[in-house]
Amino acid sequence: MRIDIISVLPELLESPFSHSIMKRAQTKGLLEVHVHQLRQWAVNEYGQVDDYQYGGGAGMVMMCEPLAKAIEHLQSERKYDEIIYMTPDGKRFDQQIANRLSLYENLLVICGHYKGIDERIRQHFVTLEISIGDYVLSGGELAAAVVIDAIGRIIPGVLNDETSALTDSFQDNLLAPPVYTRPANFRGWEVPSILLSGDPKKIEQWRYEQAVARTTERRPDLE
Missing domain, CATH: 3.40.1280.10 (SPOUT methyltransferase, trefoil knot domain)
Known part of the structure; x- marks a missing residue:
């Protein structure tokens, strides 16, 4: 381009x-x-x-x-x-x-x-x-x-992982779900156990549900 x-x-x-x-x-x-x-x-x-x-x-x-x-x-x-x-x-x-x-x-x-x-x-x-x-x-x-x-940033090939852009906020009229990284326990604040489960389908479903909930709460106009 x-x-x-x-x-x-x-x-x-x-x-x-x-x-x-x-x-x-x-x-x-x-x-x-x-x-x-x-x-x-x-x-x-x-x-x-x-x-x-x-x-x-x-x-x-x-x-x-x-x-x-x-x-x-x-x-x-x-x-x-x-x-x-x-x-x-x-x-x-x-x-x-x-x-x-x-x-x-x-x-x-x-x-x-x-x-x-x-x-x-x-x-x-x-x-x-x-x-x-x-x-x-x-x-x-x-x-x-x-x-x-x-x-x-969404031109094919620009991002190292193109799926990153596909999961950004607003791509499906939804805000992005919450994200976490290491450590799994910081000051007693724990990462949701589902993200540590290693089950891709359950994790994907959890992220979708979180995205819907966050959108409903913060940007109901998008639904």
Whole structure:
């Protein structure tokens, strides 16, 4: 998979893709992430990419021309399965969206700033608008990093044990069950005996029951 990102602050995205699972995905050649500075398509020599809103009001708006040029330049090099705009009023991101996007080959992500991007870019270029929650960030970069991390980790071959991703929270509209590791007894706090039984079927059933119980208690909206 290749993911291109358009941003006015590429520096914000250097760290998230340089460590841990995202770094491993790129080292294995399973994921490419390319961040493009929008100002290289600026409308003037000063690097301008934003302007005042028509109709007045506080806050600047990212201009049509730089974004259109950036998108069209990248489109001339490859066809994108989705052109994604990170925005608080987009579709709420969830595991099912991550699963679907992980099957694609080329994604383009636009990171908004200020009061957002000119509506005409959304109307004529964007194919999917995503929000990571009902709150506002300073820009779309951190939200893009969240989405790309969720997508990248489930690309086949990225994780050493691919079944790990299949048992994550939300994969079956259930939260993950509780997990334990050594020692079996810590300060008198014992691991459930079923997990020490060596019976895979009973353990699987216990985990399913725990997942259902935890989901009912904490996230009944998922059921």
